[in-house]
Amino acid sequence: MMKRFISNYHTHNNYCDGKNTIEEMVIAAIDKGILHLGISSHAAIINQEHWTMHESEMNNYLKEISIIKDRYSKKIVIYSGLEIDYFNGLGLNPLAIPYIEYLDYYIGSVHTLYAHNTGDFCFVDESREVLEQAIDRMFKGNVEYAVRHYYNSIKEMVVKYEPTIIGHIDIIKKNNKGNYFFNEEEKWYKDIIVETLNVINRSNSIIEINTGGIPRYGSDCLYPSTFILEEILKNNMDITVNADSHSVEGIDFYYDEIYTIVKDIGFKRIMTFTHDGWIPYKL
Ligand SMILES: [Zn+2]
Numbered sequence: 001m002m003k004r005f006i007s008n009y010h011t012h013n014n015y016c017d018g019k020n021t022i023e024e025m026v027i028a029a030i031d032k033g034i035l036h037l038g039i040s041s042h043a044a045i046i047n048q049e050h051w052t053m054h055e056s057e058m059n060n061y062l063k064e065i066s067i068i069k070d071r072y073s074k075k076i077v078i079y080s081g082l083e084i085d086y087f088n089g090l091g092l093n094p095l096a097i098p099y100i101e102y103l104d105y106y107i108g109s110v111h112t113l114y115a116h117n118t119g120d121f122c123f124v125d126e127s128r129e130v131l132e133q134a135i136d137r138m139f140k141g142n143v144e145y146a147v148r149h150y151y152n153s154i155k156e157m158v159v160k161y162e163p164t165i166i167g168h169i170d171i172i173k174k175n176n177k178g179n180y181f182f183n184e185e186e187k188w189y190k191d192i193i194v195e196t197l198n199v200i201n202r203s204n205s206i207i208e209i210n211t212g213g214i215p216r217y218g219s220d221c222l223y224p225s226t227f228i229l230e231e232i233l234k235n236n237m238d239i240t241v242n243a244d245s246h247s248v249e250g251i252d253f254y255y256d257e258i259y260t261i262v263k264d265i266g267f268k269r270i271m272t273f274t275h276d277g278w279i280p281y282k283l
């Protein structure tokens with residue numbers, strides 16, 4: 001059987017909240033037959049969080065990637081990246097911006113409901129209680145407003161910056177198990193998704209399929225949901241597959257399953273990132 005081309009451009013390491021070193025992640029990727037690997041630690045943010053890098057480490061991080069890139073260049077192609085947060089009305093994380101020119105690519109992610117006028121915020125992927133309190137406090141309890149605000153942030157980010165990859169596009173659903181906040185079948189939600197995809201379709205950004213939520217939070221946490229993948233296909237848009245790996249065990253988590261799922265939905269290709277930009281890989 002021909003060796004399948006597999007890539008993973010979304011990986012964390014011990015510079016942020018990943019468990020392993022960059023080198024350990026690279027060795028695990030080589031063992032699993034991954035041919036292209038992107039290193040994408042959470043960039044430092046102004047009010048540092050437990051999951052972000054220290055600002056003082058950003059240069060060391062880039063140096064270390066470049067050393068390891070050379071050390072393993074015969075076995076794997078390594079790309080230097082960052083996962084960079086976007087804040088509504090403010091822009092991409094300002095601490096990360098000066099580093100973008102030194103990167104091969106970056107993932108633009110919205111983890112935050114951010115109110116630019118008051119500075120109030122909440123991380124959507126923290127606990128359900130934290131999100132619920134924030135929806136009450138920031139959106140007078142109106143879930144639809146909160147969800148709209150989240151997807152508006154994604155749209156703004158894409159229009160302003162066109163990140164190479166859009167991270168876990170519907171992570172707002174992470175705390176929505178059992179339709180606690182909303183039902184993805186509802187028309188308003190589907191309309192928001194269609195509007196968001198229309199904006200992305202006019203950009204050069206690629207949406208990732210992110211399997212990283214599954215080992216931690218179960219199979220509902222495949223990003224994006226199947227109906228969004230169907231909508232992406234209907235719009236002739238492309239996807240790339242990433243595992244959002246936080247440890248060596250997660251380096252290709254759910255990859256066998258996801259390639260089958262994507263093919264069953266009807267995708268004929270996935271995109272792989274190279275030094276010459278995105279190229280299609282036929283499924
Ligand atoms: Zn993320």
Ligand SMILES: [Zn+2]
Nearest residue numbers: 010012083244
């Ligand atoms: Zn991530």
